[in-house]
Amino acid sequence: MxxxxxxxxxxxxxxxxxxxxxxxxxxxxxxxxxxxxxxxxxxxxxxxxxxxxxxxxxxxxxxxxxxxxxxxxxxxxxxxxxxxxxxxxxxxxxxxxxxxxxxxxxxxxxxxxxxxxxxxxxxxxxxxxxxxxxxxxxxxxxxxxxxxxxxxxxxxxxxxxxxxxxxxxxxxxxxxxxxxxxxxxxxxxxxxxxxxxxxxxxxxxxxxxxxxxxxxxxxxxxxxxxxxxxxxxxxxxxxxxxxxxxxxxxxxxxxxxxxxxxxxxxxxxxxxxxxxxxxxxxxxxxxxxxxNIRKNLPELPESRKARYLEEYNLTEKEARTITASKYLSEFFEKASKISGNPKAVCNWLLSDVARILNENEEEPEAIPFLPEDLAELVMLIEKGTISSKIAKDVLEKMFENPGKKPSKIIEENGWVQISDEGAIKEIVDKIVANNPQSIIDYKAGKDKALGFLIGLAMKETKGKANPQMLNKMFLDAMKD
Amino acid sequence: MNITELTVHELREKLDKKELTSEEITKAYVDRINDKEKDINAFVTTTLDEALNKAKEIDKEKNSEKLENSYAGIPLGIKDNMCTKGVKTTCSSRMLENFIAPYDATVVNKLVNEENLISLGKLNMDEFAMGSSTETSYFKKTKNPWDLSRVPGGSSGGSAAAVAANMVPWALGSDTGGSIRQPASLCGVVGLKPTYGLVSRYGLVAFASSLDQIGPITKDVEDSAILLSLIAGHDEKDSTSANVPKKDYTKNLKKDIKGLKIGVPKEFFGDGINKDVKEALEKAIEVYKELGAEIGEISIDVAEYALATYYIIACAEASSNLGRFDGIRYGHRAKDFENLKDLYKNSRSEGFGAEVKRRIILGTYVLSAGYYDAYYKKAQKVRTLVQNEFSRGFERYDVLLTPTSPITAFKFGEKTENPLEMYLSDICTVSVNIAGLPRNISSLRSR
Incomplete structure (x- = not known):
């Protein structure tokens, strides 16, 4: 058989x-x-x-x-x-x-x-x-x-x-x-x-x-x-x-x-x-x-999951994965409350944080930083202080240096995003001047050309340029 | 005045009136022990120097508020199955020949540490309290002070003999199926098995946990009541100890017994009862009648099954309780062993005597898969029947009166060849343990 x-x-x-x-x-x-x-x-x-x-x-x-x-x-x-x-x-x-x-x-x-x-x-x-x-x-x-x-x-x-x-x-x-x-x-x-x-x-x-x-x-x-x-x-x-x-x-x-x-x-x-x-x-x-014991039972994974669907608008799968670990879900709730951005916190926990834990065969309890730190990271991205690409590097450093705040890591590595309009304009103008073919392509309807130009700008600034500003300024520059 | 002939309540009176000091009392007992121990063999361990030192210290402080008008300074003997910190507790077994407990039993703590009684030492017993003659002791044969060719009974034979021979003013014994009452009876002193749960078992090396109970062996009834008042009470370290208010058991001792209803269970006066025992009981009944008690016959017909029930339950519990003596952490360890199983086997084979082994084997058997229902479970059912029948008896009578031992003190070796005959020594006492009852035996002292 x-x-x-x-x-x-x-x-x-x-x-x-x-x-x-x-x-x-x-x-x-x-x-x-x-x-x-x-x-x-x-x-x-x-x-x-x-x-x-x-x-x-x-x-x-x-x-x-x-x-x-x-x-x-x-x-x-x-x-x-x-x-x-x-x-x-x-x-x-x-x-x-x-x-x-x-x-x-x-x-x-x-x-x-x-x-x-x-x-x-x-x-x-x-x-x-x-x-x-x-x-x-x-x-x-x-x-x-x-x-x-x-x-x-x-x-x-x-x-x-x-x-x-x-x-x-x-x-x-x-x-x-x-x-x-x-x-x-x-x-x-x-x-x-x-x-x-x-x-x-x-x-x-x-x-x-x-x-x-x-x-x-x-x-x-x-x-x-x-x-x-x-x-x-x-x-x-x-x-x-x-x-x-x-x-x-x-x-x-x-x-x-x-x-x-x-x-x-x-x-x-x-x-x-x-x-x-x-x-x-x-x-x-x-x-x-x-x-009496029944009345005082704390929230169980099932009901917490249901609450996350409602309160944080997570997907079924996200809610289930987060609530499977009491430690992780408490981490999630704290970081969400501080940052006001549960979706972003959830994404970080289930993607990059989970990946690093997995690589080291570790449980959520082994996360070497506080919910406050993850919240700070999320808020720094939101404020435009760093790009989400740089944020991944910051997270790696947070795992490597337990206790070090994200802002401190960013400062030490000079990773603050360039959001100064003048500085960005200068770079954009230079790239536009040096790549006339891309401008033609873009105007001919090849949207990819914009991505190429932004890529060049990122390379020039080591990833620190504010991507939203780059986007807007390239578009502005090409309108002319 | 011969100090060692006085009862404890008499000693207490003389202490209070400053007619005697603790040192004088203790010295009298030390001398008596030094004189008599070679004939009686009541002690496994004596602590005479320590006793004299403590007596001196108590005399110095006797006027203090703490020790004035108390039993502080009165000596005591302790059966060698109650743990005493720093002093050997052997259970009269080779297994625990050199065992020193790291803690005091609750009764020892109460009497020695709190009441400041003075321990004269640890008294001989049947090995692990298994026996009715103290002959199963690994160390020595305690003799009946009234006739040195006869046994003192058991298992608290050392305690009863020591009290009877005036080597201690009073002693603690333990009773699982008659181990206080039977030796008290055979030695002509007073023995009291308290109701199960009345006295904490914490620190009493367990034989059969659901039956074991610590109690007094004394020269008279008043002393038993005093000692019981000192040791009774709830102990949070013993879950089976009853949470009942503390009582003074001497309070009602001298009231008359007019109208007291005494039931005499006829099953206890059957064929196996020796003529002398029967006569003594009939005499006692006459005395009670003269004092105005009403005597009536009752029937407790399940009593017939009590002995078998007792030996099943007691051995079952013992087989489990004695498992811890494995040579690993304390107690006897065999010198020769090849592997773990050998270590267990050799240590236990060498450490335990024949009677202990017999009961472990019996107990292991009745708990085994396939036999549990037929023996242990059935015995538990009979136990309930015995309890019910005694309860019915107490609906009609205030107390029941039975013999303690079917026979008087027997000669050494007379019953050691036939364990069943030895077991029959407990026939009058075991049903009370099975039913968890209180029980008092008092013998008329006739020196």
Missing amino acids: AREDYEVVIGLEVHAELSTKTKIFCSCSTEFGGEPNTHCCPVCMGMPGALPVLNEKVVEYAVKAGLATNCEISRDSKNDRKNYFYPDTPKAYQISQFDKPLCERGYVEIETENGKKKIGLTRIHIEDDAGKLNHDDYGRGSLVDLNRAGVPLIEIVSEPDLRSADETDKYLKKLKSILEYIEVSDCKMQEGSLRADVNVSVRKKGEEKLGTRTEMKNMNSFKSITRAIEYEVERQIDVIEKGGKIEQETLRWDEVSGKTFSMRDKEDAQDYRYFPEPDLVAIRLSDEYIE
Whole structure:
């Protein structure tokens, strides 16, 4: 059978670290980094006799995430222990949620080639993160750092509704943007605060039954998730085509070789022996509590997009791209307010700024200047202080010299546009005198000739001449 | 006057009247411990020099506003499963032989740091509180002060024996299925298991979290009421501690009991109950009758299932609670290991004794996929039935009266060969933990 005869089925388990100030079951700091084992106490180190106390903010953040993804919020929820041995898990169990998660049955909407599509969410539950193993440089073993142990996580489990790597990418980006908008997670993938377990299976088109799935754990970049899915789909189809069977297993994605490898662990069939956490009491939420959180939910990407169409007159695509990132959209709004020219700000952000970020594989958060600076750039063009061509050079310099104002860059480089009528007239007269053929051509109806003359003037002034004035003066000169 | 024979409320009176100093009291206990410990083996760790130093300091400040008219300066013994900052907390296990907790349990903080009681040391117990005779201790066998060939009961055997032998004026024990009441009974002292949630468990090394409760072991009922008043109360570090107003439990002690309705559950007087125990209870019932109480028989027929339910729930929780003893961060680590799995296996094999292993295995089994519903889930259902049945009992009666132990103190080694027989020692006490009830045992002291 051909590749097109297979349908790809993908489901995600996304772990997002919540941005609460303190850990889920003690009052230690959740700050990333720090000397090993300095953000720890008897509770998060799993000392004998220490007991967990649930951080109420964690419940609030999880409910926020549930409401923002259209989930039903459980009025009656609880914590459960998931038992397993590993050195990064100091209690030898994770406190998670088993049969009564905080949020259930939600969805997230994505835009596909065939229009909008709802991706179902099975559940969102709360749990504690594990510590980190640092493998000793001298090969003497591994050292345990428990700073991350007890950092709150939400696990967002999707239905197997995704049908391609592209849909998965869109779903994950949408989820990330929602979590950022409601400010429950900073979603820094490189710091591991957003990571996904990706479940992939294939089946023949039209078949009801799901194929056997494989799972790739702890993926933390959009690019590798896309690559890994594409590889794994091909691999599975290849196995089936050759008459083989897919084994249900956990795979490791290797970024360098671009392949997945089996993590053959003898204890693959882990029995976590879930049971209700006896050290904690049930989580009971009132309707009032939930409604209060719902009322105070910040604007979500969808409604912000709608507002941009109306308020800033952006196109659907522009609004969607800008609002996909909370940081970018806030940057946009600020720069628009200062400059009074949202269209220009949007253009700069989606063209040149986006291009430079892309070249460096960076997110909008990496823009090294302030919205005020971009607004200044836009206003300088409007005022005619610089041409939009020069402005592109200014932007490059703004990326190269973080913190340097556009006006300062222009001044230092002598890029101020020549708008002095006398000076321009002098250049125009000289060029007209030296290019009689072009004048004839223009008068004969060859509009291109005007462009040629303006080009010459620009060359003469190193691009600094005011293009509108040049245009007008050449026309005036040729009328004579 | 023999200081070590006095109750705490008597000591307090003499302290207040300046007839005794803390140093004199503490010195008397230090001498007594030095004299008796070799016979009784009640302590895992003693802190006698520290105790004497603290006593001297308290005497110096006893007239201050803070310490005047308080229990400051009165000694205390602590079961070795409550964390004490700077002093070993071993749970009588090789696993924690050299473990020093970096923090104080809430009860220790309240009694030692806030009330300025003086700890004489840490008392022996069954390993991780698993046992009914203190014989599973890795370190020593504590003896029953009344007959050194017999066990003191357990798991708080060190605490009960120390109080009975006048080596401490009072002690803290912990009770998961009878571990305060049964040794108190076997040693002829007073033991009280408070209602679950009344006393903070923060810093109590967990055996079975939904059943464990810290409580007093004392020479008389008044002392138990005093100690309970000092340790009870909500603790924000323990989510399962009840948020109820603080009470003085001594307030109603001396009221008469005319008209008090006492229920006697007939299931607790069945075949397994020893003749002496039965007779003592019948005698007690007569005393209550004479004092004007109304006695009536009731039936708690699910009590029959309480023991099985208890061992399923307690072992399940224990198997998870004891996972953290893996040789990685603290506790015993095997010298020889090839890889991580070996490190776990060898450390735990060497660090835990047979009874602890038995319960971890049992608990792991009942939580396993495929068995969970049949054992753990069913046990939780029976637990609800037991709770309901006791609640019904309390609709008709103010209190229930049962034996604590079906038998009197037994000889060393008598039940160690047969774990099931040992488990039967808890048959009268476990249903109360399962139901989360309060419970008081008092024995008539007859020296």
